[in-house]
Amino acid sequence: MRLFFAVNFSDPVKQKLLDMQNTLRINSLSGKFTLYDNLHLTLVFLGEVTFERYEMLCEILSRLDGFVFPLTIMGAGRFRRDGGDIWWAGIEENRRLSDLHHMLSSKVRAAGFPVENRRFSPHITLGREVRLRSDFDAERFSRTIDGVNTEVNKISLMKSERLSGRLTYTEVSAKTLFERQR
Template identity: 30%
Template sequence: MRVFIGFRLPDAIQKQLIAVQEEVKRASLKGSFTDPENFHLTMRFIGAVDAEEKSAIEAVLARCAEGQAPFLIETAELGNFFKKNKRIIWLGIKENSRLHQLYDQLNAALLKQKITVADEVGFIPHLTLGRGIVLSQDWESLCKVHLPPARQMPITALTLFESVRLNGKLVYRPIADFPFAGRKASADQSDSCTETE
């Protein structure tokens, strides 16, 4: 199975993403847009694992969640980057030290357990709206489009997801949730419309 670690999204954030996605669609000639049922925030993509590796990952997530208190993150501006010359457009997450600390902790715990993770360049928290997007206008014009107001969302649990195809459709299926132990929430905020190539 192919797995990754991330967060489920509340309904309010999903509705915001659908509205933003519609704006991107109007500005696009073509692309593969994320099914709203698949909206999520990825913390770490792992890749293919066997049953033993899956159990080791779940043990890591349980330990990481045990020492975490819930916190708040907030959506930011549109962003994009390219993979193999294909544009991926996403809604960003405002700079948040708690989120980055959790990412670092998670990486260290996976490494300690010798769990192999997929290569990546830095951690850019984002909510993917579509892949292989070809715009009908320039990026700067799309960045200026009026978007729904930023929304805060509570981060209260890590989730292990499986990436599968069901009846030809890509589905990100939650395998298990690992709730955080504490109660206090906090937020860090900054915003930017970033283009990364």
């Protein structure tokens, strides 16, 4: 099974992401847009994993310690590709998110899983293979995304699969983060 660790979002946050995505959609000539239920932030991508190794990942997740922390979705951008760009919503710099990514990556790597060595660039994919109209103002669009605030209160182990021809992400394990005492 194809797995990754992720942060999932509440319905109100996903609705705001969908609003951003709809702006892209109505200005696009073509594209594959992320389904509402699939909107997430990838922490660590794992790829194909056997059932035995899946259990090891569940164990790593269950031993994870951490506290709920704030997260701000801000701005947008794209990764340019020949077949159409990948458009994403950005994440305001967040030390706790970076620390969580590094901690999870280290634990997964120590357990023998291959982990990409590229710089962590947290984002939420809104669409792939997107080709926009030539008059679309990407700079202006990015500036209109001015801070969607949320909390990270759970880390999910997600399974990626095609069901009835649709890419579907399903939570297969999760770890709730601790609330800080006030």
